[in-house]
Amino acid sequence: MTLRIFEGKGASGESRRPCGSGAGACSSRPGMTRRSFLRASAGATGGLAAFAAAISPLKDLDSGDIPDLDTFLQKHYKEMSEAEMNAALDRIRARVEERYKVRPDIRDIKPMDGVEFVYALNLSRCIGCRRCVHACVDENNQSRDPEIQYIRVLEMPRGTTDIEQGNHHYERARVPDENHYYMPIQCHQCANPPCVKVCPVEATWQEPDGITVIDYDWCIGCRYCEAACPYWARRFNFVEPRLASPEEIAKTPDIESKRLNPEMSYLSNRPRSKGVMEKCHFCLHRTRQGKMPRCLEVCPVGARKFGNVLDPDSDVSNILRTKRVFVLKAELGTLPRFFYYFDERDPTAEDLPAMEHGGQP
């Protein structure tokens, strides 16, 4: 006698036969014996236990990794109303305050009308001291462990402008070295940016003042933009960004709060989370308020010039007019807003003898 676990329709004890083929709809449902039931439940329990063990690392997810409902529903930057933006900023403020014990001054700073920013870098002056690199990290709250740097300075042999020949990891007691010149590279804020084109979710776009920005709350971390950028300007947060290494924190517990730059804006230097992309944004929280980028301010030799190219009297307009500037990889059609130039003798300057007939072909 077999105990019936599932009685089904057969409760009255009617015998069940497999329905013959073609006998119309068959109503009998295969039942289950005790043995198979036990076997199945043992299997199910074992399976569930194994599954639970497999996902057990998830218990270490910290609260910041699991978005609350409001964060989850937060819209794309361009779709947020003012009220929604304020709510988002409040959430960020609270999060930063909780983590760094500093109340940040965070706003959503909009581009100014009639402004298009352009950078110009004088290669005859740059001495390769890398001060801009580190000032940038300070200014923009980049992760220190591992350190994320937006600017890469190449040490170039004289006699070529081929960046393949640059040395990325030069270490010298004194710079500059007399046989080399130095070429800093950062995001070129292309006018035709491939990184923007490829982003599947429009988490990165070009603003009216020419700065390509990223909505860190929208990026899904696919790194397609990083593959697309021809200037290797993008950086990804492979782990949770930290403003100090564990050793530093052990020594000075509040070092992260001290290092945090509380002047921030939504699209620029607010703290990022792991799994999102970031890059240089021409210090838009400064430059959109009339200040200069931090990398420019710290440059000891004045190799960096920045300004509004739509203003004919600006430094950069003047440089673009009078110097023989060049951009990297012009053949790609990315139209960088980052120009390099060398100091040169100006042949139209007054004390050079003018040549007659020189202009004839």
Next chain:
Amino acid sequence: MTEYLRFLYRCFRLSFVGDWKYYAWMVFLTCISLFGLNAYCQQLVTGLGTTGMTDQVSWGLYIANFTYLVGVAAAAVMLVIPAYIYKNKDLHDVVIFGELLAVAVIIMCLLFVTVDLGRPDRFIHLFLRFNFPLSMLTWDVIVLNGYLLLNLHICGYLIYCTYRRREPNKKLFLIPFVLIAIVWAISIHTVTAFLYSGLGGRPFWNHAIIAPRFIASAFAAGPAFIILTLQVIDRFTSHHVPIGALRTLRQVVTVALTINVFLLISEMFTEFYTGAEHARSMHYLYFGLGEYDALVPWIWTAIVLNSTALVLLYLPHAKRGLWILNVSCVLMIVGIWIEKGMGLIVPAFIPTPIGEIVEYTPTLNEILVCLGIWAFGLLLYTIMVRITVPVLNGELTSDTLHPSEMESVRHETV
């Protein structure tokens, strides 16, 4: 509707029933999948730092596997075209196994893309703000999901009709979808190739030849995979696979592999003979750059495997022996995996666009995640075949019980 739910329920039950070999295989796959899941959970907690990827080499094993599998999925079309367009009887018998393979493989592809995301919790953004038609990744998401749905429909409809002993309404519900799926299969491949070849900043990818090479290698590796699978089905299930089907596929594979090798030679010639600057990644791949040569042994292995496979396929007596065909299929599957996975994705990042050389080595965690996804895909495919075979053979229909079900009924009525 209830009939349909009952069908699903019976399928579900059936997937847990089998002989000891079936159980052993399923338990094995489940274990590996769970290891993979565990590794992925680790990655979720720590971030993509658990992988070997860096800012320099920002795509690795995940995207490599993804790329390879897109090819395998698209290759199902090589059964569909002869079966439906040229009315090849032999292939018609087995075409459904190709389509099921496409379903399983596309699911694997989607998993590989998902594990590569830094913020999978924001997956929904893909549907809220589409960068269409500009981003090739958006296109890829559309075509992959579309292909999945198409194949799910085709297989599901056929299987369910057979289950209900109905004649499928071919004109309305089958043939149009099959035709769309054919074009669609080519498109998933093309779009995936465009994903890479559209990037001007990566000279290694920025070639017109990438898309044709993709298709050629896919039509070699995919059918090779199917040739092996069909033999497994023939051996371990009651479904008979006609030898003619294997012969046709063999021809497909031979032609595709030949074209693939030809395109490879054209590519290498252009790059190396010109000796232009942007052959650096190529150089890295085949010969290494100075002390950096991690990929060199891999790519030469792939070349040896593929050429051996090609020679074996052209051996005159190969027509007779199946084992030669099988050996060359295995060689080709591995060869193309290396060539299209590691060999196509990683070198594009070395050196970086501004000339830095950083090599890439996958970590154990990353490899476990990949193995997990492969195991899960095989698991899915096994279940699908497990259900499909009895339905097609008329052992499981809406009005008969499957032998495995009879047993429990018998117990009950003692």
